[in-house]
Amino acid sequence: SAVISQKPSRDICQRGTSLTIQCQVxxxxxxxxxxxxxxxxxxxxxxxxxxxxxxTYESGFVIDKFPISRPNLTFSTLTVSNLSPEDSSxxxxxxxxxxxxxxxxxxxxxxxxx
Amino acid sequence: QKEVEQDPGPLSVPEGAIVSLNCTYSNxxxxxxxxxRQYSRKGPELxxxxxxxxxxxxxxxxxxxxxxxxxxSLFIRDSQPSDSATYLCAMxxxxxxxxxxxxxxxxxxxxxx
Numbered sequence: 139s140a141v142i143s144q145k146p147s148r149d150i151c152q153r154g155t156s157l158t159i160q161c162q163v164x165x166x167x168x169x170x171x172x173x174x175x176x177x178x179x180x181x182x183x184x185x186x187x188x189x190x191x192x193x194t195y196e197s198g199f200v201i202d203k204f205p206i207s208r209p210n211l212t213f214s215t216l217t218v219s220n221l222s223p224e225d226s227s228x229x230x231x232x233x234x235x236x237x238x239x240x241x242x243x244x245x246x247x248x249x250x251x252x
Numbered sequence: 253q254k255e256v257e258q259d260p261g262p263l264s265v266p267e268g269a270i271v272s273l274n275c276t277y278s279n280x281x282x283x284x285x286x287x288x289r290q291y292s293r294k295g296p297e298l299x300x301x302x303x304x305x306x307x308x309x310x311x312x313x314x315x316x317x318x319x320x321x322x323x324x325s326l327f328i329r330d331s332q333p334s335d336s337a338t339y340l341c342a343m344x345x346x347x348x349x350x351x352x353x354x355x356x357x358x359x360x361x362x363x364x365x
Binding site: 245 | 294298
């Protein structure tokens with residue numbers, strides 16, 4: 139498995155601002171993923187972030203709204219831009235170390251937009 | 253229709269009961285099947301994973317996959333109050349782009365003393 143930390147754990151932001159979420163892993167991993175978990179809904183994949191290449195976004199998510207950086211094999215950031223109340227959610231990063239079918243999650247960042 | 257369907261519950265059982273949690277899915281290409289446990293205000297924790305059809309046992313937990321019926325189950329024996337959490341099923345097709353998981357909405361379980 140892998141130990142994953144996220145910062146911040148929670149935040150309250152005003153409409154129109156941006157929030158950058160950091161994800162740190164205790165070992166080098168090729169693939170990192172960003173998910174959104176809205177109340178009463180499934181975890182939804184936002185994008186896949188591989189080191190050294192552009193992030194790959196899922197349908198319904200765009201780079202202008204959710205820019206992602208992946209500067210090395212242990213770190214990634216997700217920015218949620220131009221915040222609206224609809225962005226209030228939990229954002230989670232995950233990694234697939236070693237065996238590619240296993241995926242481990244960080245503790246999540248709880249975002250509230252007012 | 254969602255690709256993965258899961259009864260949200262809540263499901264309440266007495267301590268010591270056998271719990272059965274289930275998911276159905278529509279995408280016959282799914283190859284890997286996982287169960288996650290999520291405590292309140294925590295990230296999902298990988299409990300079990302299986303590849304293709306069959307059973308897998310780990311302590312009090314048993315995962316079953318029936319690909320012919322597109323149905324997966326997680327059984328918890330001798331349930332404990334510490335098992336109270338939301339259980340998420342997830343499944344995927346492993347591609348060159350990585351292991352993209354498709355989740356159910358989760359079943360909330362409460363094990364009562």
